Amino acid sequence: DAGVIQSPRHEVTEMGQEVTLRCKPISGHDYLFWYRQTMMRGLELLIYFNNNVPIDDSGMPEDRFSAKMPNASFSTLKIQPSEPRDSAVYFCASLEGRSLDEQFFGPGTRLTVL
Amino acid sequence: GDSVTQMEGPVTLSEEAFLTINCTYTATGYPSLFWYVQYPGEGLQLLLKATKADDKGSNKGFEATYRKETTSFHLEKGSVQVSDSAVYFCALSEPNFGNEKLTFGTGTRLTIIP
Numbered sequence: 001d002a003g004v005i006q007s008p009r010h011e012v013t014e015m016g017q018e019v020t021l022r023c024k025p026i027s028g029h030d031y032l033f034w035y036r037q038t039m040m041r042g043l044e045l046l047i048y049f050n051n052n053v054p055i056d057d058s059g060m061p062e063d064r065f066s067a068k069m070p071n072a073s074f075s076t077l078k079i080q081p082s083e084p085r086d087s088a089v090y091f092c093a094s095l096e097g098r099s100l101d102e103q104f105f106g107p108g109t110r111l112t113v114l
Numbered sequence: 115g116d117s118v119t120q121m122e123g124p125v126t127l128s129e130e131a132f133l134t135i136n137c138t139y140t141a142t143g144y145p146s147l148f149w150y151v152q153y154p155g156e157g158l159q160l161l162l163k164a165t166k167a168d169d170k171g172s173n174k175g176f177e178a179t180y181r182k183e184t185t186s187f188h189l190e191k192g193s194v195q196v197s198d199s200a201v202y203f204c205a206l207s208e209p210n211f212g213n214e215k216l217t218f219g220t221g222t223r224l225t226i227i228p
Contacts, residue, residue: 004157031214042220043158043203056215091157100209102148103216105157 004106006092012112018080021109024073025094033103034067034077035091043091049075050097082113116141120204120219127194128227135189135222137178137204145206147171147180147187148216152201161189161202196226 005024013019025032033048047057052069060067064083069075079086089110093103121136139145146165150158162171167182176191187204204219 033215043218045215048215050214093158095214097214100207100214101146102160102163103158105159107157 004092004094004104006090006106006109008109009107010110010112012114013082014114015083016081017113018078019082019086019111019113021077021090021092021111023075023077023092023106025075025092026096026104027073028096029094029104030072030097031095031103032069032075033093033095034075035093036088037091037108038088046077079111082111084113087111087113116145116206116208116217118204118206118217118219120202121222123201123221124223124225126225126227129196130193131226133189133191133194133198133224135202135204135224137187137189137219139185139187139204139206141185141206141208143208144182145208147178148205148207149176149178149187149189150203150205150218152203152221154200158203194224194226196228199224199226 007022030051034046037043046059047067049069067077089108091105091108093105095103117140119138148163149161151161152158162173164171164180167180170179178187178189201221201223203221205216207216
């Protein structure tokens with residue numbers, strides 16, 4: 001398996017623009033997690049899905065952030081409009097529900113908002 | 115709620131030195147405990163885990179023992195190498211309580227000097 005795939009790996013955009021981050025989980029994994037990592041706040045869980053349904057979005061910072069999982073093999077995290085303080089590395093991770101064992105992380109998307 | 119407290123970094127050691135990174139936790143029930151490692155520019159990856167009291171997780175020369183009486187899961191390695199330089203995260207989950215998400219510590223940056 002190719003592991004968790006995220007795209008793009010790097011994104012540079014200007015304040016006010018819409019940003020869409022993408023994630024493909026490992027096949028057969030029924031949980032998907034979105035995290036944000038910054039120097040100031042460390043690693044934060046933004047939202048997670050089980051069987052494509054959002055379970056907990058309490059970590060989503062504000063209405064500018066939204067996440068969807070239209071099917072078992074694809075999820076998006078959208079920021080509209082983006083702000084400089086959104087600059088961070090965003091990770092996606094997936095988990096097999098049957099074992100509830102190891103979360104597998106993607107390589108991350110480094111977002112820079114100018 | 116659940117929480118993880120780990121040793122503040124950064125930690126700098128010479129090659130072949132002994133490593134300990136402390137981790138303590140607070141949980142509702144009987145959590146599973148994890149150590150994740152993040153190498154520069156990469157996502158997190160599981161280093162080792164333990165799912166019940168007195169279990170010892172081990173991998174790549176690292177070890178950690180699940181101590182219920184002290185609610186701890188300290189990471190140790192007898193002789194570190196330059197390639198061990200990374201950020202280490204202690205984490206827990208409580209899948210038996212319907213909590214599949216990971217609660218992370220703040221991370222400890224480790225630098226090994228040749």
